[in-house]
Amino acid sequence: MKKTVMLLASVLTLVFFLGPAYSLDAGNIEIHGFISQGYLLTDSNNYLAETEDGTFEFNEMGINFSSDLTDLLRIGLQIFARDLGTVGNDEVVLDWAYADYRWLDWLGLRAGRIKIDYGLYNETREMDMLRTGVMLPQSVYSELWRDSFSCINGAALYGYVPMSFMGRLAYDLQIGAMTFKKDAGFTRAFGRRMNETLDISSMDADYAWFADFQWSTPLPGLKTKFTAYDIEGMEADGNITVTMMDGSTVNSAVTYELAEKNGYVLSLEYVLKNLILAAEYSEDNYQIKTDMEAQIQAQGNPPEGGLPQGDGPPKITSEGWYVSASYRFTDWFETALSYSEYYPNADDKDGEIKNDHGGHPFMSWLKTTTLSTRFDINDYWVLKLEASYNDGFGGINLADNPDELGPYWTLFAAKMTFSF
């Protein structure tokens, strides 16, 4: 695998030293790529990696090939590798690969491995050079869900519908299978949410759908977007350690079935010359079918009438929103300011429930203020420097923090990207 990463990095380096153009053209095949190296440092708490000591385990690289086979049919693929702490480790994966049949302006079909269209920026989150900041607002684009919410293996219908003086409507309807890796993405976040001792061995779902509608309003520069999604037949297998009523502990294999896993994002973006204002609000719901811990405890001391069934644990809704403003001062300098709030459990915004269960109340929220700067050195090189002040530690994987957590912490991020 390391050989593949080296090959990918070598190709990108070769392109740089040969003198890059905006793209490479090999006959009818268009080639683009990017490579970035970042650095993360926190004053307290490890965030996504061993950041308290500073870490360079933060990079991304990708190269894509595409070609128009006919006037209507287009094919392409992108291979991608990334590293962020213990996630990715520069393993080369197929980022996207699909055929695109553009039949009419208002109707096209994509089939294959497709980037998930979720909110304003999910499709392009791997491509750092397409935004001002280093990190996307975690309230809507959680790093923990990144791998699972990156791509879907399936098909999509999409199109653009002019609406005369009412502006333009774009839609994108995607359906297919999502990928849940054991040690990354949603799987890690799910395990921590269910029980600290839960070790997930596999996670899968029957299928998922995403529906997007984007309206470019008659007011020039103003667009709004709505994304809804639903994941059907989702379940996770693993092992859990439960403390029984008599104080003994039991290790048991468990299967968590989700009765519900869905959510939506509302997005708004306004572009006025060099100013871009954006705001997004998201909700994410899940509900487990059966209370596994209650079942295991009941097995040790079965109540009359058998094991508890019922409706299972209550539905949990997480909620997040952010507002951001970015402004390009010159051809080479752009800055952005954003404020983001995220609540893993919208019914526990003040942390009382978390406190009652022995946790830190500040793990019930994450409030982040971020100042980003971007320097476009030339058409191919971008340098970004970013500082975030954080209140709380909600929705972040605790595995990187065996020691005591602090409620207030600052993240510094730097990233250099080359793209062509």
Added chain:
Amino acid sequence: MRIWQLALTMFLLSQYFASVPLSQAGDILIIANKEVPASVLSKNEIRSIFLGEKIRWDDDRKMTFVILKTKEHDEFLRAYIGNTAAQYLNYWKKMVFTGKSKSPKAFDTPEKLLDYVAETEGSVGYIPSEAYSDAYNDKVKIISVK
């Protein structure tokens, strides 16, 4: 109710006045291959074409748009697309890096763009008005903006 009526009236007036300077704009000319079936395009249609949303002419022929790398590119974007050059480049990088489209063909000079449009069926582009001469009358057509 009156506030809504007033708002609607102001909106319709702003749309009308917003369209006037474009139809009279003398600095940028929208040009197309001689065989293209359209002679008039709305500002919305031009925006959709140069954002890759509209890909076919009314006779079902494939549409190919081309852009300039000169300073007129900024003027065109400001007048028709409502983007800066950096935002437009970012938009197309997003399309390219998600596999949705190839990058637009771009030319260093209006003359090269004119030659390409003259030779390429279904193509459309823009040039500064001073770059156009009668010599191109038989090769390309000027598109009016309504």
